[in-house]
Amino acid sequence: MKTIAMPLLLLAALAAAAPAQAKLRVFACEPEWGSLVQELAGDKVDLDVGTTALQDVHVVEAKPSLIAKVRAADLVVCTGAELEVGWLPQLIRQSGNAKVASGAGSFMAAAQVRTLEKPTALDRANGDVHPDGNPHIQMDPRRILIVARRLDARLIQIDPANADTYRQRGASFEKRWLAAMAKWSAEAAPLKGRKVVVHHISWVYLWDWLGIQEIGALEPKPSVPPTAAHLAELVGITKSNNTLAIVHAAYQDSKPSNWLSQRTGVPVLNLPFTVGGDAQSKDLFGLFDSTIAKLLGAAK
Numbered sequence: 544m545k546t547i548a549m550p551l552l553l554l555a556a557l558a559a560a561a562p563a564q565a566k567l568r569v570f571a572c573e574p575e576w577g578s579l580v581q582e583l584a585g586d587k588v589d590l591d592v593g594t595t596a597l598q599d600v601h602v603v604e605a606k607p608s609l610i611a612k613v614r615a616a617d618l619v620v621c622t623g624a625e626l627e628v629g630w631l632p633q634l635i636r637q638s639g640n641a642k643v644a645s646g647a648g649s650f651m652a653a654a655q656v657r658t659l660e661k662p663t664a665l666d667r668a669n670g671d672v673h674p675d676g677n678p679h680i681q682m683d684p685r686r687i688l689i690v691a692r693r694l695d696a697r698l699i700q701i702d703p704a705n706a707d708t709y710r711q712r713g714a715s716f717e718k719r720w721l722a723a724m725a726k727w728s729a730e731a732a733p734l735k736g737r738k739v740v741v742h743h744i745s746w747v748y749l750w751d752w753l754g755i756q757e758i759g760a761l762e763p764k765p766s767v768p769p770t771a772a773h774l775a776e777l778v779g780i781t782k783s784n785n786t787l788a789i790v791h792a793a794y795q796d797s798k799p800s801n802w803l804s805q806r807t808g809v810p811v812l813n814l815p816f817t818v819g820g821d822a823q824s825k826d827l828f829g830l831f832d833s834t835i836a837k838l839l840g841a842a843k
């Protein structure tokens with residue numbers, strides 16, 4: 544009796560001491576997708592976020608620390624639509640992690656929704672355009688909701704052991720998000736029809752949602768310095784349109800916006816652009832709370 548009981552007890556003890564099944568590892572390229580993974584998965588995944596709100600995600604250095612994180616990942620969650628074309632393919636290649644190169648381990652948010660500014664064949668001949676449209680989809684809560692549903696389904700697919708958790712958290716997120724969207728839309732009603740000038744064309748989805756009109760950009764193309772003629776024209780446009788604000792993202796240099804503000808008297812607005820872009824933007828809800836509040840502040 545004793546000789547049988549002992550190994551059994553030992554086995555039970557070993558089983559109790561053994562670590563639980565390894566958690567799903569997720570690598571998010573940008574803070575907004577990291578935040579969304581957090582909402583949907585909670586502590587069921589180990590999450591790495593590759594960039595911060597104070598970085599320009601058009602240009603990121605493929606550092607060894609990032610390569611290591613991609614190597615360990617079961618799932619990468621990124622924007623896609625060529626936003627990370629300068630660094631993500633390199634990270635994946637150098638990580639040697641075929642699991643996240645394509646298929647279920649690769650989730651591109653922009654591929655889940657309809658993108659704006661998709662060029663026609665004619666535009667494409669001019670070069671320097673994104674064939675998949677404007678990639679900055681995270682500033683539209685309607686698109687965030689669609690991405691959330693698709694991402695939740697993907698988590699269930701690749702980690703079925705935790706399917707119940709993902710379903711519950713997905714439903715909870717959707718309920719809270721729809722309520723927040725109704726609140727934001729009501730609050731933002733006075734912004735409808737207002738005009739803005741931007742640093743870079745990063746905000747088309749936000750304007751599309753709120754009914755705000757973008758009438759000019761300091762840098763129509765990212766990181767390409769504007770010409771003197773373009774700036775002179777922009778001063779005129781900004782002055783003559785009762786412009787609400789000159790908008791730049793937290794990561795962008797405020798100098799060009801300040802320059803235009805000094806010449807036009809139109810205020811500069813530094814918007815968070817993603818989670819972590821200001822103190823209030825601690826998660827996706829805070830990101831939109833802050834963005835709406837700042838726009839309304841300029842409208843007063």
Ligand SMILES: [Zn+2]
Pocket residue numbers: 601679743744745765
């Ligand atoms: Zn861009």
